[in-house]
Amino acid sequence: MTNDGTRHELLAYIVDHGGATVAELCTHLGLSDATIRRHLDKLALDGLLTTTEVRRPVGRPSRRYEATNDGVSRERDHSGALAARLLEQIRLGHHDEAEVAQGLATELVAKHLHEVRSADPEERIAETVAVLRSEGILDGWEATEAGYLLRNHGCPYRSAADASDCVCESDRLAIQQLLGAAVEQKGSVAHGDATCEYFVDVADLTTAVAGRAASAARRGEERVSPRV
DSSP: OOHHHHHHHHHHHHHHHTOEEHHHHHHHHTOOHHHHHHHHHHHHHTTSEEEEEEOOSSSSOEEEEEEOHHHHHHHOOOHHHHHHHHHHHHHTTOOSHHHHHHHHHHHHHHHHGGGOOOSSHHHHHHHHHHHHHTTTSOOEEEEOSSEEEEEESSOTTHHHHHHOTHHHHHHHHHHHHHHTSOOEEEEOGGGTOSSEEEEEEHHHHHHHHHHHHHHHHHHHHHHHSOOO
8 A cells, every 4th residue: 555545544544433543543554553653643744633642541641643624624525516416406496594405405315315225223324324424424323222323523514514504404304314213413513523423213213114114015015916
């Protein structure tokens, strides 16, 4: 792998995970401590990384590397795609922010809905995260007793999100429409939180997925029913 390729891999991992230590990066890439540090120093010199100290119960604090706004933009800048979708909304005559947010979400869902098919709640979450990872909107999820937390560590269009909540709302609506269940936004990078975080209630998603499966089954029965 070239130096540029290695740095790209390091920065992408750091953006996707919200930060990383040298030890984590060594394990991820299988490179020596010295090699990893050399590349991290170059990325920091270019203004793409910053560092924070993480205190441990025993021993010296470890250093955690995190992407700056420029670093996130280098790896996850979808401003061009957003601009194209916004122009389409203008062409359709949508000007109200709520209307634009809904239109942006609908356009994104139409592009990816065929990729989200599972009738299993957790599999549907995983499918949704996978398709929206390609758009820079989500990069991970976890299950809790109450529901599912979907996260994104780097805003794909930070300048637009800083200017208006419209694009953040469009992302929430897109996630909601792909899952078919209510989605609550718990955190926003644009508002100063560490991650964009979305919550989906377990019961709501289970009911929604079961309803979709039942509807699909009925449609299948209608197609095979003999005509009288």
